[in-house]
Amino acid sequence: MRKQTSTNWLNEERLKATCGMAYTLNLIGDRWKGSILWALMEDERLRFSQLRDLLTGISERMLAKQLDELEEDQLINRIVHPEVPPRVEYELTELGHSMKSMLEKMSDWGEMHREKIENN
Template identity: 40%
Template sequence: MTGDTARPRTADPELACPIAPVVDIVFSRWTTPILWALNEYGRQRFVELERRLTTITAKVLTQRLRQLERDGLVVRTYHPEVPPRVEYEISELGRSLAPLFATLADWSTANLGKVDQARLDYDAQARAGSRRS
C-alpha cells in the first residue's frame, strides 16, 4: 500500500530542462498508447483497453490508469454492479493534449524516415570500421 500512487520520481536530473515535468507526466511508459486509445475510441471498460493494448498486463494497466486518474488526465467511473463495471474516459485536461499529439504525429510522418536513414548510415559507418579500428 505504501507509495502505490506515488510517482517513481526520476530525481531532479531535469533541472536544466523546463519541459521535463511534462515529459514525466505525459510520456512515461504506456501513457501515450492509453491516452491515444481513450481519445480515439472514447469511453471504454478495463478489459477493452487491456485487449486493445495487446501486450500490457492487467497489473501495469491498473497502475498507469491510476496514475493518469491522479494526474487528472483520465476519468474513472465505477459502477458497483454484479460483475463490477468500470469505465475510463479521457478528461478535458487530457483532451487538451490533442494538439501536442498532433504536432508529434506530424513530426513523425515528416522525419521518422530521416531517423531511420541516419541509423542506417551510422551503422554502415560503424561496420566499415571508421570508428576505432
C-alpha cells in the same frame, strides 16, 4: 515507491520544477501512457478490459498502474458502475482533451522522422 533522498529523485524534481517540457514528459512519458491517452481520444470511453486488449502486450498490473497515475494527474476520469461483475470505464478529462493537438504533433513528427531515418 521512490526514495525521496536519492539523487535521482532530486534531479527529477528539479527538472519538473524548472522546465515545462520535463514536466509534461513526466506525465505522459511512461511506456504506455501515450497509447492509453491516444486510445481514449479515439474511443471516448473504454473499459479496463478493452484497454487491455487494445494495448497489445500490456499486463494488467501495468495498465492498472498507468491508469491510476493518469487519474491522479487529472488527465482521465474513472467511472465505476456498481454492478457485479464490476464495470469500470475510463474517459479523458477536459485537461486530458487539451493535450490532443500536442499529442498529434508528437505523433506526426514521429512518423516523419521515422521515414527520414529509414530512408537514410
